[in-house]
Amino acid sequence: MNVPEGLYYTEDHEWLKVENGVGTTGITDFAQEELGDIVFVELPEVGDEFQQHDNFGVIESVKAVSDLYLPVSGEITETNEKLLDQPELVNDEPYQGGWIVKIKLSDEGELDELMNTEEYQEFLEEEA
Amino acid sequence: MKKTPLNSVHHDLGAKMTDFGGWEMPVEYSGIIDEHNTVREKAGLFDVSHMGEIAVSGKDSSSFIDYLITNRVSTAPAGKVVYSPMCYLEGGIVDDLLVYKIEEDRYFLVVNASNTEKDFDWISERAAEVSGDVEVENLSRDYALLALQGPRSEEILSQLTSTGLDDIPAFSFKKIEVDSLNMLVSRTGYTGEDGFELYFDPGEAERIWQSLLKAGEEAGLKPAGLGARDTLRLEKCLCLYGNDISRETNPLEAGLGWTVKFDKEDFVGKEALERIKEAGLSRKLVGFILKERGIARHNYPILSIGEEEIGHVTSGSYSPSLEENIGLGYVETAHASPGEEIKIKIRSRLVAAEVVETPFI
Numbered sequence: 001m002n003v004p005e006g007l008y009y010t011e012d013h014e015w016l017k018v019e020n021g022v023g024t025t026g027i028t029d030f031a032q033e034e035l036g037d038i039v040f041v042e043l044p045e046v047g048d049e050f051q052q053h054d055n056f057g058v059i060e061s062v063k064a065v066s067d068l069y070l071p072v073s074g075e076i077t078e079t080n081e082k083l084l085d086q087p088e089l090v091n092d093e094p095y096q097g098g099w100i101v102k103i104k105l106s107d108e109g110e111l112d113e114l115m116n117t118e119e120y121q122e123f124l125e126e127e128a
Numbered sequence: 129m130k131k132t133p134l135n136s137v138h139h140d141l142g143a144k145m146t147d148f149g150g151w152e153m154p155v156e157y158s159g160i161i162d163e164h165n166t167v168r169e170k171a172g173l174f175d176v177s178h179m180g181e182i183a184v185s186g187k188d189s190s191s192f193i194d195y196l197i198t199n200r201v202s203t204a205p206a207g208k209v210v211y212s213p214m215c216y217l218e219g220g221i222v223d224d225l226l227v228y229k230i231e232e233d234r235y236f237l238v239v240n241a242s243n244t245e246k247d248f249d250w251i252s253e254r255a256a257e258v259s260g261d262v263e264v265e266n267l268s269r270d271y272a273l274l275a276l277q278g279p280r281s282e283e284i285l286s287q288l289t290s291t292g293l294d295d296i297p298a299f300s301f302k303k304i305e306v307d308s309l310n311m312l313v314s315r316t317g318y319t320g321e322d323g324f325e326l327y328f329d330p331g332e333a334e335r336i337w338q339s340l341l342k343a344g345e346e347a348g349l350k351p352a353g354l355g356a357r358d359t360l361r362l363e364k365c366l367c368l369y370g371n372d373i374s375r376e377t378n379p380l381e382a383g384l385g386w387t388v389k390f391d392k393e394d395f396v397g398k399e400a401l402e403r404i405k406e407a408g409l410s411r412k413l414v415g416f417i418l419k420e421r422g423i424a425r426h427n428y429p430i431l432s433i434g435e436e437e438i439g440h441v442t443s444g445s446y447s448p449s450l451e452e453n454i455g456l457g458y459v460e461t462a463h464a465s466p467g468e469e470i471k472i473k474i475r476s477r478l479v480a481a482e483v484v485e486t487p488f489i
Contacts, residue, residue, distance in 0.1 A: 062446055
């Protein structure tokens with residue numbers, strides 16, 4: 001299971017990369033593997049504001065519908081529109097081409113509540 | 129949870145497992161889309177040992193089964209398989225099943241896994257009502273059931289048997305030897321492709337599973353799970369009990385009118401279905417394709433173009449063969465013609481869809 005260094009992780013199996021106060025988020029390799037073939041992603045609008053752990057979108061595999069939750073509070077600055085036509089990018093490159101939204105963080109203090117790579121790896125082992 | 133004799137084989141293959149009506153079953157191995165396409169283009173092997181098998185025997189079996197189900201078996205020759213709903217008195221559906229006519233006085237009924245107990249009780253009660261020589265037995269534990277499905281199925285199975293498979297046309301069966309084991313083999317399935325279903329001693333399940341996979345290696349045979357089974361049957365508009373048909377639906381509105389033989393003297397539900405037919409159907413099961421992004425799922429509301437609720441979705445999925453999002457649902461008869469523009473309510477959005485001719489492929 002690929003769990004890259006330098007990212008933050010949540011118990012909902014989302015990852016967050018932060019650069020200059022802007023976070024990029026998506027679902028982890030574990031999550032995409034669990035869901036199976038992704039065939040649809042419902043994205044929020046740029047400018048939408050969310051609180052930490054808010055449901056901001058939906059991801060659907062052939063069999064299942066799952067909610068997406070934001071790791072941190074903030075405003076959506078960009079959505080990955082490529083996923084509308086190529087949702088399989090979430091399976092193929094969960095940490096690169098399969099990113100879902102970018103968000104301007106409103107409270108960087110929230111990052112302390114998230115897991116680092118090592119903690120998430122342990123979390124996955126406990127779940128298994 | 130109940131397990132099929134191949135449970136550990138699925139785990140060893142790394143299958144994703146799920147609780148399906150109390151059975152731990154494989155959903156997918158290599159991925160639903162890959163397995164789906166493999167079955168359409170080559171062949172797939174499914175463990176469907178969870179299905180129920182009920183034997184009906186005795187000299188009055190033929191007339192009893194004609195009474196029990198909507199379709200007719202009495203005039204079929206031995207060796208035929210007949211698909212039929214089995215109805216309640218009110219016309220709702222107890223289950224849909226395959227009836228194997230072994231002999232004039234011996235039948236083998238294959239029913240949906242989660243309905244096995246209900247069906248066995250229902251059939252036993254009906255048998256007790258009619259005065260006649262009929263015995264009903266639940267033999268579900270005596271059989272493993274594998275479905276070999278796809279255009280290359282015959283080529284694969286023929287490597288393991290000396291019986292000419294041309295002798296088993298669609299919807300018929302034979303008792304033959306496969307890999308030195310006697311079994312019942314029918315040319316049936318739930319994918320809309322050519323293929324076979326093999327009923328045999330569960331103690332031999334692992335050996336036969338491995339033999340088939342080996343025989344099919346060159347043809348590209350792969351294990352396939354319940355996920356692909358569902359998308360395959362949906363594209364061909366084969367009804368799924370619990371979704372598209374249930375106690376709350378009747379065979380006429382489900383598009384199964386061809387299985388209802390009103391010219392039989394009597395059958396359970398006949399009067400109710402005659403009344404329903406005479407009054408005209410208030411709704412029909414239709415197929416639709418989504419015209420905008422979104423996936424229709426079970427129980428999502430269906431609306432008219434004027435945004436009035438006219439029905440609900442019973443099955444919906446991404447279609448790997450069409451690369452579109454498709455579904456089945458009941459809509460008011462006035463909105464049931466192909467070409468009708470409808471809307472599906474997906475969470476808070478209304479998504480455009482169109483009623484189409486079925487099956488989808």
